Amino acid sequence: MVRFARAYVQLPTGVVGALILVGVAALALSAPLFIHPSDLSVSKASGPLLHPPLDGYPLGTDQPGRSVLDLVIWGARPSLTIGLIATALTVLVGSSIGLMAGHYEGFVSRSLMHVTDWFIALPSLPLAICLAAVLGQGAVSITIAIAITSWTGTARLVRAQALAVEARPFIERAKALGASDRQIMLRHVLPNVAPLILVSSTLTIASAILSATTLTFLGLGDPTDVSWGTMLNQAFGQGAVTGGAWWYLLPPGLAILVVVLGFTMVGRAVEQILNPKMENRR
């Protein structure tokens, strides 16, 4: 762990990525301290309507007169939450299916991989739209939709690595020890595939945040929520593009870019440290 931290600090991309994420997380967590719910209410907004940046509103205002800066900061909360929860689900489902497919031979492994292939073949965006339509609008259905469409990558990755680990003699030793299937999977295979899962999950968070934004932009989120996706959706719906209201469109877009960049940088840095094949390239 100490060795990992020491190697990580030496990677500039990793440090910058981590700083970005820490900054964003701090802003998102402390947002309720300086943004009052009434600042975000459409009916109680007090600013000028759809106005470029001015005193007191450094990023201008939106159609109902809310501060775009407040909206962007507040919007980090649902975006990060959905991204993290969807990734947690993805990792949980993907790793367990991958581990089982790698451990059990024959029928179980084959059927699990067939199910995975089937999910890969499904086009993810239409599936997510259908799911959100069936489950109803809102953050919960978006989270589930993202998890369902993205666990397949993790499952395949984990299975491939688990197969390699399963073939190693210490697994045979564990069997001779009288260890059960569950113990072998959790105590011997999982610790060996964990670095891979860590890398893949940091990259999954980035894509989950993008997907969450996409789905809310398409109008599948809760319209009363303030998130980067809904902001873009409303800006688009209220003619910000044709009206040249750059201050309304640009901040949420850049915020998404920065957060996704942060996670990608961290993910790449972790990968560089944990992947022995990439070690020489540093």
Add this chain to the structure above:
Amino acid sequence: MTEPAPHPDAPLLEVEDLSVTYRAGDREVHAVRGVSFSLEPGEMLGLAGESGSGKTTVALSLLRLLSKNARVAGEVRFRGEDLLTADWRRMRAVRWAEASVVFQGAMSALNPVRSIGEQIREAILLHESVGEEAARRRTAELLDSVGVPASRAGNYPHELSGGQRQRVMIAMALACRPQLIIADEPTTALDVIVQAQILRLLADLVRDHDISLVMISHDLAVLGETCERLAVMYAGRMVESGPARQLIQDPRHPYTNALSSAFPVLGDPASRMAPAGLPGDPPDLSTLRPGCSFAPRCPQVMEACTEREVALWPAGDERLSACLRVLPDYPDQHQEQHLAARVGARSGS
């Protein structure tokens, strides 16, 4: 759990007519054919043979550790209980608690991402209802007893030397106080000095705890140092068995002879110069030919060797050999050669 009461005077382990066939595609490989042996409590048996002779397959089949494409026939009775038909729950309980394994290649048989202490504790915690603290203490004792400082329990396998890793494997095998240890090439890939240390350690521990040992090696000398009784395997069959000293000094099967002369005698330059080794390769085990499997490579082959089925025949006190030459119907060329060699050696010196 229903544990059958062990017979007081029955052998600890009885293997009868054990056969293992691997299915590989549409080919069948007869890796082990009709092997029988028994082991008394506290006895040490050495199983010798070259790579592919089926010795590891025999060892792994005792605890049903073979891969799924292996078909096992025959009987393996451990304390009177047939392990080949026991249910999985029982099998898991027998594994390690009653019979454990020292695997070849300690580096790969240890999980690289978990500390050695953790891995020894795992064995204890799996089979004994003791607390974490008690397991920790026992791990320290075990490490101490195999000559690894207990303070190294937190180390990872790559932080230990090859000999230490093999010591850890032995500590792990002793963890649940088993009655039988199966050591599969425990000293391969170690240098001779460490090899001797490990062998002595293993033999001492086994003797002190009155554990039975099945040791597998290609090196007759290694087995002869540790074991009282040896069995030699060739092409899936047992070809000779008997007391270790006699078997090495006076082999009754040409294959044993070849195997023992494949290793030079230390301090004897003549043995180094003597032509050793065998021409040819071991037979393809997917096609079975009648007669002795060793016949194509045997320096003393007779016509009858490819016609008559061989079996283990008595060849002296407590000795068995699967060579036609031990039968009274055939001339025992080997005995004559052996005598001639002795006479020659005496007159030469």
